[in-house]
Amino acid sequence: MVRFEAVGLRYPGGGPHTGSWGREALVDVTFALPQGSFTWLLGHSGAGKSSVLRLMHLALRPTRGEVEVLGLRTARAKRASLAPVRRRIGVVFQDFRLLPYLSAFDNVALPLRLAGQPEASLRADVQEMLRWVGLAARAEALPPELSGGEQQRIAIARAVVHRPALLVADEPTGNLDNHQARRLLALLREMNRLGTTVVVATHDEDLVARFPAPSLLLQDGRLHDLDGARGIDAAEAPAWPGPQAPPPTSEPDGAAALDTGSAAVSSSGSAAGPDAGGAGDSARGWTEPPPRPIGRPERRLRDPWDG
Amino acid sequence: MARRRRYSRDPLGLRRALSGLLLPGLVCAMALLAALALAGAQGAAALAERWQxxxxxxxxxxxxxxxxxxxxxxxxxxxxxxxxxxxxxxxxxxxxxxxxxxxxxxxxxxxxxxxxxxxxxxxxxxxxxxxxxxxxxxxxxxxxxxxxxQRLAALARSLQAMALGVLVLVAAVAAAVVAVATRAGLAARRDAIEVLHGLGARDGYIAGRFARRLGLLAASGALVGTAAAVPALALLADLAGPWVGSEGRLASLAGLPWPGLLALPPVAFLVGWGTAQSTVRRWLRQLP
The missing domain is CATH 3.30.70.2190 (Alpha-Beta Plaits)
Structure with missing residues (x-):
């Protein structure tokens, strides 16, 4: 689904023609996210969360290492082969990135139109999605006429209208109050329940505590394994140092820490460790992904904005 | 509903980003020059032929x-x-x-x-x-x-060659003008292009939108320019009638280089379309 293999990333520094490159924004990042998983991506600002997300939704390619997304190894893939994969990824940006001159309806319809869906069948899908985010009445409004929360919901609708296999959200609650943030998270969890792999970057620990899930913690461009979310590391690289890893005997069960939610963040020292991560799927908190919905899955969505 | 239909065909908002009369006006002026050059080329050819x-x-x-x-x-x-x-x-x-x-x-x-x-x-x-x-x-x-x-005929022939050179030059300047307009449009719609690119739009899709818009703008300008050139050319042809042996208004109107004039708008469309395609595709290559 999503696999990072010793990924290093440098941004060009001093202009594109000088040939000089900045320091590595990501260093040896290795993890794998199974299909249908929900993962938090944590870290202070500047830790590299956005870089990881941009690699995930193919807005960047790694400087070294390999990033595999939805079966495509992006490091050396042909440029033209990236576009079809992008169409299977939904992205929610902190700043929404709606097109200001298109109505809410047209913004949400963009992914379907890019996929070549005929106008007749597209209309029902988009209206259903607008109803789901509670903005059916504002379909003809332009983004500047909408409030921040409404724009955010339009951005979510656009990210999920085409049933992406992977949903990536970068600080999606940054512009929302607590209530709206909780509703947004409920929506993301709902997508996840229907089979979409979801990755959410945030620094909002409150939110993470409310919706416990495996998390990846980035510090200075390096990955700190909190609770074994880095799927392949446990299996393929047992020599991961894990500097503060306690002896395995003191680690009762990884799942316990996950279930308590807040422990996933606060117990980074004690919960991390190759052995905990290798304890099996149940220990990592993964549940079997539900089968991909067939037909018109949006009819099965609960409406988190009304609940 | 009208707004939706309008924008669904224009996801990049190019109607607003690439609007105004500047580009069609420039192409119009160049089409006028091209029409004059065409008529000049034909006139010189007729004179040279007749003298010789x-x-x-x-x-x-x-x-x-x-x-x-x-x-x-x-x-x-x-x-x-x-x-x-x-x-x-x-x-x-x-x-x-x-x-x-x-x-x-x-x-x-x-x-x-x-x-x-x-x-x-x-x-x-x-x-x-x-x-x-x-x-x-x-x-x-x-x-x-x-x-x-013979010297006069040689002069007429070189005038004809110069007129053809002017045609090529006008086409090249038109391409340059379209390239500048395309870059302005790219700069104005950079965010929108990045959003569409991120949503999985192919280069050909984005370049096609720009190419169609700029091709139509260039063609409309060329249409106006050519239409404006016809009366002037007819007048010139009327005045030149005694030398080239045609008589009457209708005869001089029929003597205009119609195939060339009619080809100007489609050629302008192709120049605009092709220039926009290559400019946008080259620009898109900086995105991953």
């Missing part, structure tokens, strides 16, 4: 003291020369009519006999013919105004 066909091979021979014997001897001598296609004595009444403006009706003055020659090859040096003729008929003079005609 009519008079290029004409050489005249003057035979002083033209009593019948000398004129006849000169004619025979000329007709025997291999490079001479035709030698014809100019009838006396026509000669008198030609000279009347200068000499008036003065039968007392003896005019020389005049022979008109047509040569097989206009490049034949008439001096050699004169030398040989002078041996048989002393005092005969060869006048080679064909050389002048």
């Amino acid at each position: 066909r009519g008079a290029a091979a004409a050489v005249t021979v003057q035979v002083p003291d033209a009593e019948a014997g000398r004129l006849q001897r000169a004619l025979e001598s000329l007709r025997a020369m291999p490079e001479v296609a035709e030698a014809q004595a100019m009838p006396e009444d026509r000669l008198n009519a030609l000279l009347r403006p200068w000499l008036g009706d003065a039968p007392a003055i003896t005019v020389p006999g005049v022979i008109e020659l047509r040569l097989h090859d206009a490049r034949t040096d008439p001096v050699l013919i004169g030398d040989r003729l002078a041996r048989d008929v002393p005092g005969a003079l060869v006048e080679a105004h064909g050389l002048w005609v």
